[in-house]
Amino acid sequence: MKAAILLPTLAGHDAVGNDALTMAALLRSRGITTRVFCETAIGVAERTSPLSELEGFCGPRDLLIYHFSVGWPAGLEALRRSPAFRVVRYHNITPPEFFAGISTAHEQACRRGRAEVPRLARLGCELYLGASAYNLGELRAEGAPAERCAVLPPFHRIEHLVDAEADLGLLDRLCDGACNILMVGRVAPNKGHVELVDAFAAFVDGWGDPARLLIVGKRDLALAAYAERIQQRIEQHRLGARVRWLESVNEAQLKAAYLASSAFMTLSGHEGFCVPLVEAMALGVPVVARDRSAIAETVGDGGIVWDEVDPWLYAATLARLQDDAALRGHLRERAHRRYAREFTPEVLRQRFFDLLDRAA
């Protein structure tokens, strides 16, 4: 048996790329010859193959795992034609409405991707793996058979992050007496940065300074209008240098940001899973989040989740976490237990192979 991992773009340091590369490594660890097929590879050591070679590689007795996170008609067509044991790994696609008025290209790309969901769900693949129950719900709503659906949280590099040495220089600069509030995620309109800035401003006004909002995430030039909107909101609240952008951080800098932060807060409007939430839980940073899409499911009992968007609620939660050591300790303990139970690499590895074996 051979295995093929199929995705349009393989990037070394994004959630989908990590998931795909880890799956390839796990399959190889079982002695299965595995190749990654993609159109573009960015910043990875993995040797990839073009889509045109997939048909010759993958036969009826082989395994094909398609990572679906963006519209890709060629990939969908290759999946449709493949005689292999087909697994669809659904990472979710951001609803196009988030990009309206910000980036037509993104809006259209998301719309095209969303349009592929029904076709994919009805393709009769042997296994549908959702990164969350929320993702799986979308597939099932479009007709994916329940008995072929299962949840498998994405593979990640959190263990590396836990073991990594923090950037001590950055840690020193951040530990200057200010209360750091952290948000990690690419700067995209579904991530709720504007609402996050509102909540942070309420915290500064209601519970005091000095405080700092750390926004870690890559800025997309095509989404400059969104970044501009965030900046305007920062100026509107007169937050000035209290909001720090850490655009291109490495593992050590990310670790330093987590260690220096009093809380991780996200008001994201749409997440298929949200790996940074699990990073925060693993590193013992209290989580405050907005209950949207898969967020509440990922946080579980490891943080405080609000359904409302009221910035004062989030600000008051941050203040409570600052002052209430017992609550902070309780959440930290719950978060650690949840991570150990649901998200460690060993748990995910075992679940991955169990699901494949059961489906086969």
Added chain:
Amino acid sequence: MSIPHSELIERAKAEIRAEAEAARSRAPLPRIEPPPMQATEEEASRADGIERSRRSYAIGELTGTDYVAFVDGAFRALLKRPPDEAAASLQVRLLANGASKAEVLGNLRWSPEGRSNGVRIRGLLPRYLLAKLARLPLLGYLVDWSLALAALPLLLRHQRAAGTTSAAQFAAAEAGRQLLEGRLTATDQRAQATAEALRALEQALAAQAEQIALQLGQLREHELGPLRSRLDAAEGQLGTCLEAARDLAGLRHLVNGMNHYLASLQSALAGIEAAAAAEAAAGRALQAAFHADAAFAATRDAQRQACLAALAARLDAGARVLDLGAAGSAWLDALQAGGFDAFGATRSVDDLAGAATAVEAMARIEAASLDAVTLAFAPLLADPAGAARVLHAAWQALKPGACLLVRNDPAGWPSALVPPTPQQLGALVVAAGFEAPQLFEAAVLARRAAG
């Protein structure tokens, strides 16, 4: 009892909600800026020369370089990152196969990553489309021909211009060639001169090397002679040391032998001492047995009677007799019973202390006042000096012609000493100034000489 998690969180959320409501109506707290961070990560990330915020370029800005530099610049401008090795080599291969720069730029710009970045390059799209159109199998050939035909007048002008440019460049190149040739000649001359200098230097170095080798040889001879003598001397010393070591071994053998001999001697002495002790013990036992023996007692009484008879033959009754060393003894009693004016002085003269006491006692007696002195101090023979002092004191106390009787009484004789013979006692008293010694079996009777 611990509160269930859900209840704890619900309670906390209710309190937070109330606090949020309260805070909403409060006046904002005064702002305190956090201290500025020393350097932002954005600033650090820009150190790689990528203009991340720039979103528009002209084609000419990106095509001014060639080969790898062109690909690197294109990646940084369009994808806002340095190229990875595989992608860069792919684009370089395309260029090497005749692809235009516009095609490479278009490939990057309309890749998924390039689309995501959305960088604008003015005038790139039609050129990229034409380049892609020319890649189509049959149509591309026709397109290439059409483009070539359409561009023919322009190409002719370009060719003429190129001819002029080429001629100018050829002239410039020729001038440059001549200049280079001149420089080459000068360089060649300098190289020859340098080679000559190097050869001379080489020869000088070779001569120096020879000299150094010679000096080294001399130095060796000069240094080796004394070293050899010192080595010989050291070897001689070493031989002596080895000899001494051999002697030392012999000496050690002798010492060991001597030790053995001394140990044997010590053992023999111990044996002799043990034998002597045993013999002394036997002697004491024999003496005791002898004293207890009735025969011995009879002999002693007979000897006493013989001595009394000899005295009585020479002295008158009532003669004044001193018995030294036997006061209160049976002999003194016998003298008194024999009619002499006998008295005793000192109880014993068996040792040096007794001799001194006897001399002291006789010093209190008037000189030449005694008719006879008897003493049984044969033990004094063990100390000739003491015996001489006692006999001299007796000589002084006796009248001229008076008698000295020295008894060899075995009863008072120390068991460790061999009893003297009468001859020995006679010689002793003669030496002390007495004369005409008469020897008995166990006594000597002599007369004090006059003067």
